[in-house]
Amino acid sequence: MPTDSISGNIVEHLRRTAQQLPKQLAVLSANDSFESKTFESLFKDVELCALFFIKRGINKSDRTLLMVKPGYELIISCFALIYIGAIPVIIDPGMGLKSICSCIKRTQPRVLIGSKFVILLSFFLRDTCSSIKEKVTIPEKLSYFLKLRLNKKEIPGNSPSQDSDLAAIVFTSGSTGPPKGVRYLHKNFNAQIQSLKREFGIQKNEIDLTTLPIFALFNPALGITSVIPKINPRKPAHADDKLIVDAILFHHVTTAFCSPVIGRKISDYCTTHNLNLPNLRRLMLAGAPSPPDLLQSLSNIAPNATVFVPYGSTEALPVAYCDHGKIYELTESIRSGEGSCLGTAVKGAQLILVPPTNSPLPNEHEGQIELISKPNVTGEICVSGEMVTQGYDRMPGANRDARFIYMSSEFHRMGDLGYWDIQGNLRFLGRKAECVNTKNGPLETERCEQIVNKINGVNRSALIGIGNSKDQEPCLVVELATTSTNFSNTAREILNSLEQNLQEFNIIRVFNEKKLPVDSRHNAKIHRLELARKWSGKVNKNPQLGILK
Template identity: 40%
Template sequence: MSVTGKNIARHLRSAAIDQPDALATKSPLSVSPSGAVTHAHSTFLELDRESDAAARLFQDAGISQGTRTLLAVKPGHDLIVGMFGLIKLGAIPVAIDPGMGWATYLKCVKHSQPTAVVGIRRATLLSRFPLAAFASIRNRITIGTAHWINRLARQMSANPFPISEVQADDLAAILFTSGSTGTPKGVRYTHGMFEAQIRLIRETYGVQSGEVDMPMLPLFALFNPALGMTTVTPLLDPARPASANPAPIVSTLLAEKVTNSFGSPAIWSRITEYCQRKGIKLPSLRRLLIAGAPVPDGLLEQLRTIAPQCKIHTPYGATECLPVTSIESEELLGPLRQLTLSGRGTCVGRPVAGVEIRVIHETESALNDYTEAKMCAPGEVGEIIATGPSVTQEYDNLPTATRLAKIREGNRLWHRMGDLGSLDADGRLFFLGRKVEKVRHAGGDLYTEAVEPTFRAHPWVARCA
């Protein structure tokens, strides 16, 4: 049974009606010395009612439709409850990656001007410090404590919380970019864009209701109620994936029969090395999405040995536009490998359904209209642009950055990815790296992904940047 409306939170209500007893979340409680993890379970009905209760508590605390709310919660069940509680209420969650560093984090908070914070105790205490970043905050709600759990239990009801009525182009959340190659920017996500992403993920990767997902990137867990997947939270600090202990993660992958996962090359390198060293296979994995950085061919080959039945995808996109293209490891490890090693760049595949890409002549100037963009010929290196239903319209309170990043074409908007690459005659996109990382040289421009793959292929090279 579908719940009507445009609010993205309706998908959780639909899941609670259609499969009330199916498991929605599994969150780690404890880990044994051997790496075995004990989990707390919640069904879709329980998750829906908990987020209803959270919405009531947020409302009682003064949060209402349109309230910008800094969400500072650890990955897992509480993050999902908090996010859906806010979105049901019509409030605007502001999500900032704490891994970007404290000073940068504070700049992002100050820029987004939240008037409320929902977070763990440490976050709400820090928000009381007399810092300019927190000057706009009026309401603070601490979640995850025994007191919060008791208050939540008292608000639980069989009567559903009325989900806020919104339009598809209404603001749903503000998600900050990582800032890995520049200043992080708040990206304005509408309910319609979230809806488009859910549809693209389901159609592109054939996700089925009843699957079990372990998202290594926390916010991807928020798509799972709409996809009908169980979310298993890994014991992992997403800000430091390269330092993760793979033992409890692998133990959980096996014990929970995880079928799907989305993560970075850094974390999957740790998992793969551990599995190979211990002689462990991952037979339940059907689908693996690896993104966030270039994926070495060696990692893809190793993954195919520990999960031979698994389809390994390397999607390409950005916070402002995701997914854009996608490709499977089987194609990457074929003839395309030699093209990459010859300096052509890393192939990131063809556009997903509904998305169009172009490569235009590189420029630092704003392009106010699509007619101002000069198209590159097949094989010619230029700037990558994309358009489609999941392309965000603007940055938050950054009109200059928005003007530089967007190109208007009638009713359509193209996003300038900030990346360089080329298209071949078959419509495949070859990624050559970030514009800001290009090295100008008298003998010709140098691109990161024209150079680094050769070094990454050397058996004595562990990492290359």
């Protein structure tokens, strides 16, 4: 397994792969929505697309808002922008128009690339789009359009880049705060590619089910084929489970990276139809904690695969990982509220824990930084390494809150709470912003929700706090497994279980939501703060609401 470091940018990686594996399929559609492409033809399309963008007035270093639906057009557009040295700005379309407008205003892109509808919409958002000077409509069947309209002899050489150059601005999903633009350098992409090879054993000639668009950019550097399934990126929970499994089987997929929601769809469909996935070598689930039963089920239907759970965020990925075997060993511990297992750090990542605080941490020359090294002591997870991005774009306050210097290295505060267990595994207890601060001490989401989720009739749950931020009342919001489940009986069972396991917190309220609100990117992160605001307002109007005893 090669371990030499990777340099250059993703376009240079694609060029090398096109030279080494010219006839290997690079990208194909699981539902035939576009023509399959070899690495050689993909690179030629990228060159033509780069020429098209140059002719439309896009220059090196131009911030370019890329509002193109996932698929082949998005892939070659992103490669083409990096080819000419422009900076793609990627905003999650599912975060809502208000948040999207806020992101655009802060980033101040000079160029907008999108569909006819996106370009038309921009004219009605003049204030938001005031920085945009060039608007480029992406035609349908872009590859055919490029070959028909452009002269290959005019193709320029790709713009050289340094590892420390800005490669892209990718916005967070904003699940526990406003979305923030994360500054990706070329070296960050390279570190992520290297980790995929080194930690997870991905090799050339493999076939990837690409449920996240960014992997279509990484895969050419790895020499593997991307199968693009029919999934609406704004609503992965609505994806057709049959189409996903059919794509895995028909295309002999060997590797896949997906959210727990997609993982559950694969598991349920295969279990119901008595199907196995023998060609899968690895399955990676990320975006939210994956329950042990899901990992065990996936490992049963993919007998030749390792199910990995990588840990990270938009700001730093991957940071740590573990596999289904380790999680299976810790099943009872996890289900009893001792936290999900994140495993151990990837090579090149330095993980530390610091006492939780909402205040900025001092840099080492400004004051002493306390570290938590003892097992079973909760702290905030912080990471340093090449996979850590350059920080937030044009948000100095957020950068000061999230970064600090320790031992001459810059650390990123993940915003997650965790601890080291006695085996040396990093355990995850929940988001710091979602921890409920009660009069009897802090109560983290994973300590409580895992206990509730194993109760029959509960699909998933959310711990929320209502009242004063320093003296909150902990409450549970549950999503029932079926509409026929009796909420009153289930709620009483929940309260009885919590009284046995978390008696000191005296939880007496349980609320019911038909569907818990989740993030747009993975459809897995529960919006607990949104629920807290909603139910706090309701309890203010009716103080007895949710009380069953």
